[in-house]
Amino acid sequence: xxxxxxxxxxxxxxxxxxxxxxxxxxxxxxxxxxxxxxxxxxxxxxxxxxxxxxxxxxxxxxxxxxxxxxxxxxxxxxxxxxxxxxxxxxxxxxxxxxxxxxxxxxxxxxxxxxxxxxxxxxxxxxxxxxxxxxxxxxxxxxxxxxxxxxxxxxxxxxxxxxxxxxxxxxxxxxxxxxxxxxxxxxxxxxxxxxxxxxxxxxxxxxxxxxxxxxxxxxxxxxxxxxxxxxxxxxxxxxxxxxxxxxxxxxxxxxxxxxxxxxxxxxxxxxxxxxxxxxx
Amino acid sequence: xxxxxxxxxxxxxxxxxxxxxxxxxxxxxxxxxxxxxxxxxxxxxxxxxxxxxxxxxxxxxxxxxxxxxxxxxxxxxxxxxxxxxxxxxxxxxxxxxxxxxxxxxxxxxxxxxxxxxxxxxxxxxxxxxxxxxxxxxxxxxxxxxxxxxxxxxxxxxxxxxxxxxxxxxxxxxxxxxxxxxxxxxxxxxxxxxxxxxxxxxxxxxxxxxxxxxxxxxxxxxxxxxxxxxxxxxxxxxxxxxxxxxxxxxxxxxxxxxxxxxxxxxxxxxxxxxxxxxxx
Numbered sequence: 426x427x428x429x430x431x432x433x434x435x436x437x438x439x440x441x442x443x444x445x446x447x448x449x450x451x452x453x454x455x456x457x458x459x460x461x462x463x464x465x466x467x468x469x470x471x472x473x474x475x476x477x478x479x480x481x482x483x484x485x486x487x488x489x490x491x492x493x494x495x496x497x498x499x500x501x502x503x504x505x506x507x508x509x510x511x512x513x514x515x516x517x518x519x520x521x522x523x524x525x526x527x528x529x530x531x532x533x534x535x536x537x538x539x540x541x542x543x544x545x546x547x548x549x550x551x552x553x554x555x556x557x558x559x560x561x562x563x564x565x566x567x568x569x570x571x572x573x574x575x576x577x578x579x580x581x582x583x584x585x586x587x588x589x590x591x592x593x594x595x596x597x598x599x600x601x602x603x604x605x606x607x608x609x610x611x612x613x614x615x616x617x618x619x620x621x622x623x624x625x626x627x628x629x630x631x632x633x634x635x636x637x638x639x640x641x642x643x644x645x646x647x648x649x650x651x652x653x654x655x656x657x658x659x660x661x662x663x664x665x666x667x668x669x670x671x672x673x674x675x676x677x678x679x680x681x682x683x684x685x686x687x688x689x690x691x692x693x694x695x696x697x698x699x700x701x702x703x704x
Numbered sequence: 705x706x707x708x709x710x711x712x713x714x715x716x717x718x719x720x721x722x723x724x725x726x727x728x729x730x731x732x733x734x735x736x737x738x739x740x741x742x743x744x745x746x747x748x749x750x751x752x753x754x755x756x757x758x759x760x761x762x763x764x765x766x767x768x769x770x771x772x773x774x775x776x777x778x779x780x781x782x783x784x785x786x787x788x789x790x791x792x793x794x795x796x797x798x799x800x801x802x803x804x805x806x807x808x809x810x811x812x813x814x815x816x817x818x819x820x821x822x823x824x825x826x827x828x829x830x831x832x833x834x835x836x837x838x839x840x841x842x843x844x845x846x847x848x849x850x851x852x853x854x855x856x857x858x859x860x861x862x863x864x865x866x867x868x869x870x871x872x873x874x875x876x877x878x879x880x881x882x883x884x885x886x887x888x889x890x891x892x893x894x895x896x897x898x899x900x901x902x903x904x905x906x907x908x909x910x911x912x913x914x915x916x917x918x919x920x921x922x923x924x925x926x927x928x929x930x931x932x933x934x935x936x937x938x939x940x941x942x943x944x945x946x947x948x949x950x951x952x953x954x955x956x957x958x959x960x961x962x963x964x965x966x967x968x969x970x971x972x973x974x975x976x977x978x979x980x981x982x983x
Binding site: 526527573582586609611612614618621627645 | 808
């Protein structure tokens, strides 16, 4: 596909790789690509590999080492500087940083910007499951506060320690585990130990073990974020396999959760950043 | 050293290795050894390597695959059978298994037996930090109930994810983290995420990061075990590097914790088992 009308490239970093979108002036995606790497040199190679001219602005999100803006603030700055670096014209979407308690976003702010571009009057909480899960309180188009969780990391590490290989989960066990942990969140790490004991004593099937593991972790997270979601509008933005657990858990609490197309949110966020570029 | 008066061998399994003690009829240790392995064949090789005769009873604790006894019960059975297997006369100290909530011990029951042999009138709670930490409620020489936690596993995995290499910790940060998490245990996994944010924003030193990590995990564990330790006698039996965190946290709660020599408890536990052998 031709890149003749190419206006900008959006590049999202996650887990040692980039996803790239080449977009025209009307917001139409001309080409997509993925490339390994984590630095600007890797990114420049990937951009060049797409066949893009060197002057085209490359808008990046989530790169390690980039700057942060302090909350409360809008998800995007009013203007983004385009700076030549490693042979590309790069514009950085800064992460968000909250001081006390300390929490950061690197990437979720771009998704939030996309969601708010499509839902400018949204007032409530956005949950962004990921390697680190982010919850953001939104009011008057600003990110008022954030809280992040290492739920997915612990789930992955514990699944490895338990020797789990299944990608399925037992729905009833999951909801029971969420509900039990919501009412006694302090027992979360004891519940994780119980899964092992059930496996050794009663040959607990993997799908039940995985359900209880995720249920305990997401249940504790829902207990911690209760002031965020209770009686609020909740939007869920996520693409990873962890997202289904958050959806099921929030549904289980009787919440009317707005689910979204995370890639569309990301593109809309990049498009919003493109509107704010300054040379 | 001669094994002329050898009466029995105690063998404790943990983390893919055995620790062995060759003991005479009066309870005196004649020789010690460590050996890699996890099966009875590995153990038999280690016993033979010590120069012990094949007929000597080998009392084992904590081996994967061995049987369990249901709580509530005494830490040791009334009698232990000696069975020839893989060329050694093995006697198994069974683990303890609680049904609901499901928790297991594999090894701690032997330490508890040793402690109760030395403190027969103890009534209270025993905390046994380890790869999986065990808390046991003791009354009238029986293990009334147990609860286990994957605290050490999560701490180790999170330390790896954070890239921590230090073996030190910041005492004030640790106690603050314990205290904060005791009062809001549901925020534990958010606290772990905060450590990362503090590191990226403010170059949090490793000793502070490690202190906050362990403080959050042990704080949540103390919140879950509050009904166990509140107003109770507490004994601490542990040898691993995690033990210092439990000691500091329990001291921080103003508890008069009895600390013990874990290896002595283990030997006394084996000695108690030896008294109960039956061919």
